[in-house]
Amino acid sequence: MTAPSLLSALQPRHLSQRLLLLLSVVTLISTGLLYRLSEQQVLDGAQQIALQQAQRLAQLAAAATAAQLLGESAGRGPAVLHTIGGLQALQALTVNGPDGAPKRRFDRQPDAAPGAGRWAESAPTPVVAGEHQVTAGAAAGPGLSVSVAVSIDEAHAWLAHLRDQAFGVIALVSVLTMATIYAFMQRALSPLRSLTAFARQLAQGDGALLPLERNTLEVGALVEALNEASTAMKRQLQAMRHSESRTAAIINATPDAILGLDADGRIAIANPAVASVLGLEPEQAVGLPLEALLVGVDAAEAERRTSQGMYMRSSNSRIARFELNARRHDGTEFPAEVSLSRVDTSEGSRYACIVRDVTEQRMTFSMLNLYSRALDCTTNGVVISDMSLPGGPVFYANPAFYRITGYDPGEAIGRNCSFLQRDDKAQPELEVLREAIRTGDTATVVLRNYRKDGRLFFNELSIAPVAAPDGQLQHYLGIVNDVTERERSRLAIAERSERLNAVFDLSPDGFVVFDRRGMLVYTNRAFNEMTGLNLDPDAEDITLDAFDERFLALCEGASDARPLSEALADEGAADGPETLKLVRPERRVLARVVRGGQSAHGESILFFRDITRESEVDRMKSEFLTTAAHELRTPMVSVFGFTELLLHRPVGEERRRDMLTTIHRQASLLINMVNELLDLARIEARQGKDMKPQACTLGSLLELAVAPFAQQHGPDRLRVMLDHAECRLWVDPEKMNRVFGNVLSNAFKYSPEGGSVDVSTVSGALRGQPAVGVRVRDHGIGMTEDQARRVFERFYRADPSGNIPGTGLGMSLVKEITELQDGQVQLESRFGEGTVVTLWLPLHTLSDDPAPTPSLALTQPD
Amino acid sequence: MKRVLIVEDQADIRKLIRMTLEFEDYEIHEASDGAAGLRVARSLKPDLMLLDVMMPGELDGLQVCHHIKHEAATQDIRVVLLTARGQARDREIGREAGADEYLVKPFSPLQLIETIERLLVVS
Numbered sequence: 004m005t006a007p008s009l010l011s012a013l014q015p016r017h018l019s020q021r022l023l024l025l026l027s028v029v030t031l032i033s034t035g036l037l038y039r040l041s042e043q044q045v046l047d048g049a050q051q052i053a054l055q056q057a058q059r060l061a062q063l064a065a066a067a068t069a070a071q072l073l074g075e076s077a078g079r080g081p082a083v084l085h086t087i088g089g090l091q092a093l094q095a096l097t098v099n100g101p102d103g104a105p106k107r108r109f110d111r112q113p114d115a116a117p118g119a120g121r122w123a124e125s126a127p128t129p130v131v132a133g134e135h136q137v138t139a140g141a142a143a144g145p146g147l148s149v150s151v152a153v154s155i156d157e158a159h160a161w162l163a164h165l166r167d168q169a170f171g172v173i174a175l176v177s178v179l180t181m182a183t184i185y186a187f188m189q190r191a192l193s194p195l196r197s198l199t200a201f202a203r204q205l206a207q208g209d210g211a212l213l214p215l216e217r218n219t220l221e222v223g224a225l226v227e228a229l230n231e232a233s234t235a236m237k238r239q240l241q242a243m244r245h246s247e248s249r250t251a252a253i254i255n256a257t258p259d260a261i262l263g264l265d266a267d268g269r270i271a272i273a274n275p276a277v278a279s280v281l282g283l284e285p286e287q288a289v290g291l292p293l294e295a296l297l298v299g300v301d302a303a304e305a306e307r308r309t310s311q312g313m314y315m316r317s318s319n320s321r322i323a324r325f326e327l328n329a330r331r332h333d334g335t336e337f338p339a340e341v342s343l344s345r346v347d348t349s350e351g352s353r354y355a356c357i358v359r360d361v362t363e364q365r366m367t368f369s370m371l372n373l374y375s376r377a378l379d380c381t382t383n384g385v386v387i388s389d390m391s392l393p394g395g396p397v398f399y400a401n402p403a404f405y406r407i408t409g410y411d412p413g414e415a416i417g418r419n420c421s422f423l424q425r426d427d428k429a430q431p432e433l434e435v436l437r438e439a440i441r442t443g444d445t446a447t448v449v450l451r452n453y454r455k456d457g458r459l460f461f462n463e464l465s466i467a468p469v470a471a472p473d474g475q476l477q478h479y480l481g482i483v484n485d486v487t488e489r490e491r492s493r494l495a496i497a498e499r500s501e502r503l504n505a506v507f508d509l510s511p512d513g514f515v516v517f518d519r520r521g522m523l524v525y526t527n528r529a530f531n532e533m534t535g536l537n538l539d540p541d542a543e544d545i546t547l548d549a550f551d552e553r554f555l556a557l558c559e560g561a562s563d564a565r566p567l568s569e570a571l572a573d574e575g576a577a578d579g580p581e582t583l584k585l586v587r588p589e590r591r592v593l594a595r596v597v598r599g600g601q602s603a604h605g606e607s608i609l610f611f612r613d614i615t616r617e618s619e620v621d622r623m624k625s626e627f628l629t630t631a632a633h634e635l636r637t638p639m640v641s642v643f644g645f646t647e648l649l650l651h652r653p654v655g656e657e658r659r660r661d662m663l664t665t666i667h668r669q670a671s672l673l674i675n676m677v678n679e680l681l682d683l684a685r686i687e688a689r690q691g692k693d694m695k696p697q698a699c700t701l702g703s704l705l706e707l708a709v710a711p712f713a714q715q716h717g718p719d720r721l722r723v724m725l726d727h728a729e730c731r732l733w734v735d736p737e738k739m740n741r742v743f744g745n746v747l748s749n750a751f752k753y754s755p756e757g758g759s760v761d762v763s764t765v766s767g768a769l770r771g772q773p774a775v776g777v778r779v780r781d782h783g784i785g786m787t788e789d790q791a792r793r794v795f796e797r798f799y800r801a802d803p804s805g806n807i808p809g810t811g812l813g814m815s816l817v818k819e820i821t822e823l824q825d826g827q828v829q830l831e832s833r834f835g836e837g838t839v840v841t842l843w844l845p846l847h848t849l850s851d852d853p854a855p856t857p858s859l860a861l862t863q864p865d
Numbered sequence: 866m867k868r869v870l871i872v873e874d875q876a877d878i879r880k881l882i883r884m885t886l887e888f889e890d891y892e893i894h895e896a897s898d899g900a901a902g903l904r905v906a907r908s909l910k911p912d913l914m915l916l917d918v919m920m921p922g923e924l925d926g927l928q929v930c931h932h933i934k935h936e937a938a939t940q941d942i943r944v945v946l947l948t949a950r951g952q953a954r955d956r957e958i959g960r961e962a963g964a965d966e967y968l969v970k971p972f973s974p975l976q977l978i979e980t981i982e983r984l985l986v987v988s
Contacts, residue, residue: 629949629950632949632950632951633919633948633949633950633970634949635949636949636969636970636971637875637878637949637970639970639971640875640877640878640881640970640971640972641875641877641878641881642971643971643972643973644878644881644885644971644972644973644974645881645884647973647974647975648881648884648885648974651974651975652888658884662884665877665880665881668877669877
C-alpha cells in the first residue's frame with residue numbers, strides 16, 4: 004500500500020469528520036506554532052519583567068537600605084531584606100562600595116523555612132546573573148551601589164501560567180468551535196442524506212418528488228434540480244421502457260422471422276415468429292447456420308449480398324433485400340422475402356435477417372389479380388365512389404361501366420355518378436338513393452340514365468356501402484345493370500296491362516280471376532256492378548269456394564248449380580257458356596265461361612256476360628213469334644176450315660154466304676197483321692226515309708183516326724175533345740193514323756172492364772218550339788212502373804200471357820213514327836188506374852198552304 | 866149421343882167447329898173462355914172437349930186441361946187441344962197437361978172429325 008492510499012484509507016469517510024479532522028490538525032499546528040512563538044516571547048517577557056523588577060528592586064533597595072545594609076550585622080540579614088525579601092524573585096543582593104566591589108552579599112536561602120532566615124549573608128562576591136536570573140544595580144548613595152540578582156522564574160512561571168491559561172481557553176474554544184461546526188455540518192448535511200437516498204432512487208425513474216421543505220437555498224436548488232431530474236428521468240425511462248417494450252413487442256409479435264447472426268453466419272438470436280415462419284422453436288434455431296433456413300445463403304453469400312446492398316449511413320449498415328425460397332425445419336420450401344442487414348463492428352460483422360413468408364401475399368396478389376380481371380370481364384358496370392371526399396366522386400369504374408355509359412375513364416373519374424342523369428333529376432328513385440347513402444344502407448333502384456351520346460338507358464343500380472376496417476363508411480359500391488331492354492319490355496307489358504285493365508274496366512262483361520291457389524285476385528267493375536258483390540281481393544282473402552257460395556246465393560235454383568270448382572275441373576267438357584239466373588240484386592241472366600289453369604301461373608278466369616237483355620229479346624222474339632203465329636193462325640183456321648167445309652159439303656146459299664163472309668173477314672185480319680209487321684220491318688230498316696210528310700190539321704188527322712173506334716165502341720166509351728183542331732202539322736198522315744190507331748187500340752184493349760177512353764188536345768212546347776199534344780186517357784188496368792218503362796221496347800208486351808192479343812210492336816211503332824217526325828211520346832201509367840199517353844207534335848209554321856184533307860186506305864198496303 | 870164441349874174465344878172458330886160436327890151424332894156445347902169451359906165441363910161431364918190453348922182471362926187451355934185431368938170427376942173426359950203453337954215443345958207441354966190429342970191451327974175439319982171419332986171409339 005502506497006503512502007497516499009494509506010492516507011486516503013485513514014481519511015475519515017464522512018465529510019463532517021474530515022472537516023473536524025482538518026480543523027483539529029489546523030488548530031493543533033497553529034496552536035503548536037503559537038505555543039512555540041509564545042514560549043520565546045514568554046521567556047523574553049519574563050526576562051524583561053525580571054530585569055525591570057530587578058532594577059526597581061535595586062533602586063528600592065538602594066534608596067532604602069544601602070546604608071543600613073552596610074551597617075547591619077550579618078546574621079539574619081538586614082530588615083530591609085526582610086521587607087523586600089518577600090519578593091520571591093529576589094535571589095541575591097550585594098551592596099557595593101564605591102569601587103564597585105561588593106561589600107556585602109545576601110543570598111536567598113532556598114530551603115529556609117518560611118519567615119525565618121531566608122536570607123543569608125555570604126561572601127561578597129559580585130552578583131553574577133545565573134541561569135534564569137538577571138542583575139541590576141542602582142546607586143544607593145555616595146559610593147554605594149546595590150546590585151541585585153533577580154530570578155526570572157517567577158515571571159516566567161507567571162507568564163507561562165498566563166500562557167497556559169490562554170492556551171486552555173484556546174483549546175476550549177477550539178473544541179467548542181469544532182463541536183459547533185460538527186453539529187452544524189451534521190445538520191447541514193442531513194438533507195444530503197435524504198437527497199442521497201432520493202438520488203439513489205432516481206434511477207428507478209418512478210418520478211418521485213422531494214418536498215421543498217425549509218431548506219437552505221443551495222439544498223432547495225438541489226432538491227429542485229433533483230426533482231426535475233427525477234421527472235425527466237421518469238419520462239425518459241418511460242419512453243425508454245415503452246420504446247423497449249414496443250420493440251420487444253414488435254419483435255415478438257411480428258409475423259416475420261427475425262434472426263440475429265454472428266460473424267460466422269450462425270443464428271445467435273431468433274424471435275418467436277421463427278416458429279410459425281420457419282417451423283422451429285427459437286431455441287432450436289440458435290446455433291444453426293443461416294444456410295439451413297435460407298437456401299444458398301451462407302456467410303460468404305450473406306456478405307456478398309449485403310455488400311451489394313444499400314448502405315445506411317445512420318446505422319452504418321448495409322441492407323440487402325431479396326426473394327428466394329426459404330426452407331422450413333421439416334424441409335418444405337416456401338417463397339420468402341428476405342431482408343438482410345450487416346453491421347461491421349470492430350469485433351467483426353453482425354447480421355440481422357428478416358424472413359417473411361410471402362405465400363399468402365402471393366396468393367392474395369393472384370386473387371386480387373383474379374378479382375381485378377373478373378371486374379374487367381363482368382358485363383355489369385361496377386363503380387366505386389369515395390364517400391370521404393365531398394360530392395362522393397367516382398374513383399374507380401370497370402370497363403363495363405364505360406362500355407354501358409359510353410364515357411371514358413377520364414370523363415367519369417372524379418365526378419359524382421349523378422352526371423348520368425343529366426337534367427332528368429325528377430326521379431323519385433334518386434331520393435331513395437340519397438336516403439340509403441345518408442343511412443349507410445343498401446338500395447336497388449332503376450334510374451333513367453343517359454349515355455354519353457344522349458341515348459336513354461335504364462340503369463338498375465344497386466349500391467352498397469363499403470366500410471373501412473375501422474367501420475367508417477368510406478366507399479360506396481355501385482353495380483350498374485343496363486336493363487333498358489328489360490325495362491322496355493316491362494313498360495310495354497305495363498302499357499299492355501294498363502290497356503287490358505282499361506279494357507277490363509270498361510268492358511260490360513264481368514271478369515273474375517283466381518290464382519293458382521284458388522284465391523280471388525281480380526274482379527272488374529262490370530262484374531261487381533252486375534252482381535252487386537263488390538268483392539275486393541285486396542281487402543279480404545276470398546277462396547274460390549267462398550266466392551262460389553256468395554255468387555250462388557244470388558242465383559235462382561242455386562242448389563242445382565254446378566260447383567265452380569267442378570266446372571273448372573272439367574272445363575274441357577263444357578260446351579258453350581253456362582247460363583245462370585240471378586235474382587239478386589235484380590233479375591239478370593248471366594252467361595258464364597270458365598277457363599281453369601290459364602297461363603304459366605295457373606290462373607283461373609271466369610267470364611260473365613249479362614245476357615239479360617239478349618235473353619229477354621230472345622224471349623220476346625219467341626213470344627212474338629208465338630203470338631204472331633197464334634194471331635196469324637187464328638184467322639187461317641177460319642179460312643182453311645170453312646173453305647174445306649165448302650169444298651166437301653153441300654151447303655145452302657145463305658150458309659155459303661155466311662161462311663164466305665167469315666172467310667173474307669178473317670183474311671182481312673190476316674192482311675192487316677201482315678201489314679203491321681211489314682210496316683215495322685220497313686220503318687226499322689229505312690229509318691223514316693219512307694215518311695211522306697205533308698201539311699195537315701190536327702182535327703182532320705184525329706177525326707180519321709177516331710172514327711173506326713167511335714163506330715166500334717160508341718160515344719159512351721170514346722169521348723173526344725178537339726180544342727186544337729186547327730193546329731197545323733207537318734206529318735205523314737197515313738203513319739200518324741197508324742200511331743193514333745195503335746194508341747187508341749191499346750187504350751181499349753187494356754180496359755177489359757169497359758172503362759171510358761178520353762181523347763183531348765193540349766198545347767205546349769217541344770224543345771222550345773210550340774207544339775200540340777194529343778192525349779189519350781184510359782181507365783183500364785194500367786201498368787206497373789217496370790212495365791211502363793219497357794212499353795216501348797220492341798216485342799215487349801205488358802201481358803205476356805197472350806190473353807190480350809197483340810204483336811208487341813204497336814207502341815214501338817208509335818214511338819218510332821212520332822220521333823221520326825220530331826215528336827215525343829209521353830206516357831204516365833198507374834197500375835190498376837189506367838194510362839195516359841200524350842203524343843207531342845211540333846206545330847207547322849213555315850207554310851201557309853191549305854192543308855189537304857188526308858185520304859187513307861186503312862187496309863191498303865204500300 | 867156423345868157430348869162435345871167447345872172452349873174457344875174466337876166465335877168464328879166455334880162456328881166452324883159446330884158446322885163441322887153438325888152432321889155427326891154429337892151433342893154440342895160451347896164456352897168462350899177457360900173459366901166458363903171448366904165450369905161447364907164439371908157440370909156437364911162431356912165425353913170430349915175441344916180446348917183452345919191461348920184464351921184471354923184467368924185460365925188458359927192448358928190450365929183447364931190440367932184441372933180436368935186431375936179431378937176424379939172429370940178425368941175421363943177426352944181433351945183435344947187446339948193451338949197455334951205447333952212446336953215439339955208445345956206438344957210436350959200439352960201432353961204433360963194430360964191432353965189426349967193435339968191439333969195445330971189451322972186444322973182440317975175432316976181431320977178434326979176423324980180425331981174425335983177415334984178418341985170416342987177408343988173410350
